[in-house]
Structure formats: C-alpha cells, structure tokens
Amino acid sequence: MLVIAIPSVAAAQDTPPAETRSLHVNLGIGPSLGVSNIGIDQVKLVQEVGLLLGSSGLVLSLALGESIGDDVFVFQAGARLGFETAVPIGATRLIVAPSLLAGVFHVSVDAGSFGNASDTDLDLQLALDLHLPLTKNWELFSRPVALDMIFGDHDAAVRYDLIVGAALRI
DSSP: OHHHHHHHHHHHSOOOOGGGOOEEEEEEEEEEEEEESOOOEEEEEEEEEEEEOTTSOEEEEEEEEEEEETTEEEEEEEEEEEEOEEEEETTEEEEEEEEEEEEEEEEEEEOGGGOEEEEEEEEEEEEEEEEEESSSSEEEEEEEEEEEEEEOSSOEEEEEEOEEEEEEEO
C-alpha cells in the first residue's frame, strides 16, 4: 500500500515557479559594440551558471564571455551579483534581474606582420536580464542592456552588449 501511495504523492506535487528553483544556466549570443576607446564591433558568446540564494531574490553567478571579430579575441571571466524579481504579465510572468559583474577582461590582437599583442584589465559590467518562461525549466534569456566598463593601467573603455539565448532552471 505504501509503495502505491508514494508515486501518487510525487505526481500530485506542482513544479515550483522558476524564481524559486535555485540553479540556472544561461547561454547566449549577440553583438558587442565598441562605445568609447574600442573602435571594433564583435560577436559575443556568454555562458553563466548561477545560484538563487534562498528566497531573497539575490543571485550569485560565475560568468564567462568570449568575443571575436576584427582580428581581436576577448575573454572575460567574473562573478555576477544580481537581484531577481517576477513581474506578472497576463497568465505568465517576466523575471527581471539587474546585476553587477566584476572580473577580468583579456584581449589578444593579431596585428598580422606587426605581431601580436595582449592585455588583461579590470572589467565591471552593469546589466539587466529578462527571462520569459517557456516551459517548467526552459526560459528565453535576454540581456537587452549590458555596459562593459574596462579599466586598464592607462586607459578605460566601454562596450555595449545585446545578448539573447536560452536559460535552464533546475
């Protein structure tokens, strides 16, 4: 009798809303546009693994980014601290998450016959993520606003990223 009751209890449980599931993975792609002191536009890939810290709405993520274009390769790695909140939209909800990333920005330039150059700087990013649930685990992931602020020894630069992709919550 007990064996028969266990599956029925498990089947009766509802899947919790996305904002209460603690682990998420974001994968995205989009343009990274030079705003100041970087005159190149690139294609950027992002990968993130994040953890929702209890019911507070705070999210801590490890983030990687790679940008390619114009004989320049950029690698970014850092920690992102954000805050998620769900905004009801009709029968569904939109998860809105402003965040701040702190990490490193490594750039490598292939200058052809002039050789190669590389540099590693401090990277700060202000971003706004939007997540639209598609199924109980999958979401449409968008980062319509992301400003990368790069600080080097003698200069600073700003890039604007526009990222879209998918997110998995478990």
